[in-house]
Amino acid sequence: MRKEITPRNVANFINGEYVETGDIFETLYPVTGEVTARVHAAGQAEVDAAVAAARAALAGPWGQLKTDERIDMVLAIANGITKRFDDFLELEVLDTGKPYSVASHVDIPRGAANFKAFAHTLKEHATESFRMDTPDGNGAWNFGVRRPRGVIGIISPWNLPLLLMTWKAGPALAMGNTVVVKPSEVTPSTAALLGEVMNEVGVPAGVYNVVHGFGKTGAMITSHPDVDGITFTGETLTGSIILKATADTLKATSMEMGGKNAGIVFEDADLDLAIKELGRSCFLNSGQVCLGTERVYVHESIFDEVRDRLKDYAENELKYGYPDDDSMNFGPVVSDEHRDKVLSYYKIAADEGATVVTGGGAPHFGDERDGGSWVEPTIWTGLAHDSRTATEEVFGPCVALIPFKDEDEVIKLANDTKYGLSATFFTKDASRALRVAPQLEAGIVWVNSWFLRDLRTSFGGMKHSGIGREGGVHGLEFYTEISNVCIKI
Numbered sequence: 001m002r003k004e005i006t007p008r009n010v011a012n013f014i015n016g017e018y019v020e021t022g023d024i025f026e027t028l029y030p031v032t033g034e035v036t037a038r039v040h041a042a043g044q045a046e047v048d049a050a051v052a053a054a055r056a057a058l059a060g061p062w063g064q065l066k067t068d069e070r071i072d073m074v075l076a077i078a079n080g081i082t083k084r085f086d087d088f089l090e091l092e093v094l095d096t097g098k099p100y101s102v103a104s105h106v107d108i109p110r111g112a113a114n115f116k117a118f119a120h121t122l123k124e125h126a127t128e129s130f131r132m133d134t135p136d137g138n139g140a141w142n143f144g145v146r147r148p149r150g151v152i153g154i155i156s157p158w159n160l161p162l163l164l165m166t167w168k169a170g171p172a173l174a175m176g177n178t179v180v181v182k183p184s185e186v187t188p189s190t191a192a193l194l195g196e197v198m199n200e201v202g203v204p205a206g207v208y209n210v211v212h213g214f215g216k217t218g219a220m221i222t223s224h225p226d227v228d229g230i231t232f233t234g235e236t237l238t239g240s241i242i243l244k245a246t247a248d249t250l251k252a253t254s255m256e257m258g259g260k261n262a263g264i265v266f267e268d269a270d271l272d273l274a275i276k277e278l279g280r281s282c283f284l285n286s287g288q289v290c291l292g293t294e295r296v297y298v299h300e301s302i303f304d305e306v307r308d309r310l311k312d313y314a315e316n317e318l319k320y321g322y323p324d325d326d327s328m329n330f331g332p333v334v335s336d337e338h339r340d341k342v343l344s345y346y347k348i349a350a351d352e353g354a355t356v357v358t359g360g361g362a363p364h365f366g367d368e369r370d371g372g373s374w375v376e377p378t379i380w381t382g383l384a385h386d387s388r389t390a391t392e393e394v395f396g397p398c399v400a401l402i403p404f405k406d407e408d409e410v411i412k413l414a415n416d417t418k419y420g421l422s423a424t425f426f427t428k429d430a431s432r433a434l435r436v437a438p439q440l441e442a443g444i445v446w447v448n449s450w451f452l453r454d455l456r457t458s459f460g461g462m463k464h465s466g467i468g469r470e471g472g473v474h475g476l477e478f479y480t481e482i483s484n485v486c487i488k489i
């Protein structure tokens with residue numbers, strides 16, 4: 001049902017305290033377009049204060065915690081999120097407009113899990129050790145020692161706000177770093193609320209800091225001389241700007257960026273399963289999942305059947321409504337700006353000669369939701385593999401279906417993109433699964449599933465989708481520095 005919204009204040013969180021600046025920007029409820037929050041933008045003074053607090057905390061009680069004590073604290077943060085589950089849920093829904101059913105199953109539980117998953121990584125991971133020969137015959141021993149990298153700047157996007165920010169804050173803190181977070185200006189609330197949890201569970205002041213604002217505020221972090229590393233999730237173009245900005249101060253970077261992920265349905269696929277998983281991968285979170293599928297190659301022998309069944313999924317399984325409506329699973333996109341971008345691609349697709357199987361526009365409700373940022377789930381056929389619609393990231397609930405004839409051809413088509421984040425394909429042939437998967441140029445490949453995530457595994461993109469890997473022990477490369485100690489015997 002319709003929410004009564006009283007706009008909240010969202011402040012920066014610096015050195016354990018909420019800091020208002022009076023430099024206000026507003027965020028809107030994407031369901032109706034109403035103002036939900038007045039956010040205090042940080043300027044250079046607040047960014048400097050946050051970085052200084054983070055630096056000081058490294059040398060303070062946080063830096064002196066024993067590993068087991070830090071593990072306990074990181075686990076306490078996870079529990080603290082779970083205790084405040086409803087508060088996080090409420091704010092995530094207000095910022096994004098996504099259904100409670102999505103945020104309560106995906107965003108908030110993963111926010112807590114991101115701390116839990118990394119709590120023990122450093123402790124359980126062995127470092128390398130090599131004995132070497134020396135001319136005097138006595139030899140020497142080498143061994144690696146890991147230490148936290150230092151002050152980590154986290155720049156995060158709006159599509160899964162708490163999930164993607166904690167995906168970085170979790171391992172950063174677990175490995176002993178301190179952080180300065182710049183959440184998306186569109187969805188600042190849950191990052192700010194996490195500050196309360198940090199204080200509630202006794203995380204020392206300065207370990208976790210949040211500054212709000214647009215790209216300009218982010219740039220103050222990426223160019224800051226006292227920040228040691230930048231971990232970024234967002235658009236590829238922004239990533240490229242950030243890489244340039246970090247060059248002068250020679251920061252370590254971990255980049256998770258855009259995608260144009262391929263799905264493949266082979267002729268022997270279990271179609272019940274394929275439609276269910278493709279339906280999720282194309283439309284979950286209104287298509288605003290970096291791992292989502294925006295082009296699906298379907299074997300020509302089953303093309304019409306897949307098209308008709310996916311149309312049926314979009315028209316009958318996806319339900320618009322208010323976020324608290326239990327039967328609702330399809331929300332607005334995050335903002336008017338993003339709706340306009342998605343709708344501009346709906347027009348480009350029409351101009352490129354697409355046949356619209358379903359959708360293609362914006363829904364009309366005849367109530368206050370017409371002030372929100374809604375688009376229809378959309379399926380196209382008839383688009384060329386190299387059309388703009390089939391090659392550029394839309395980041396909306398839309399998919400181009402393209403027929404293929406054989407395995408070699410479809411591997412080439414799937415790889416013929418500047419991106420390389422994820423791919424998902426469907427087949428009952430185990431040999432084919434093992435043969436095709438390693439040939440796909442994507443950091444994450446799913447067979448007969450989608451978005452099935454074990455947080456111990458590597459996560460990241462190839463080509464323009466990413467530089468570096470996070471997840472499990474892979475995060476050690478970015479969130480810690482290793483020194484080799486060589487002892488002559």
Ligand code: NAD
Nearest residue numbers: 156157158183184214215218219234235238256257258290
């Ligand atoms: P975006 O690049 O517009 O913004 C991301 C963050 O960068 C925001 O906090 C923004 O304020 C900040 N920013 C913008 N300009 C900056 C600058 N010059 N310096 C420093 N910070 C700056 O991305 P978005 O629109 O928020 O998110 C959607 C994009 O994120 C899509 O391209 C999607 O594919 C990508 N994404 C990738 C992954 C992944 O894991 N690879 C996950 C989720 C989303």
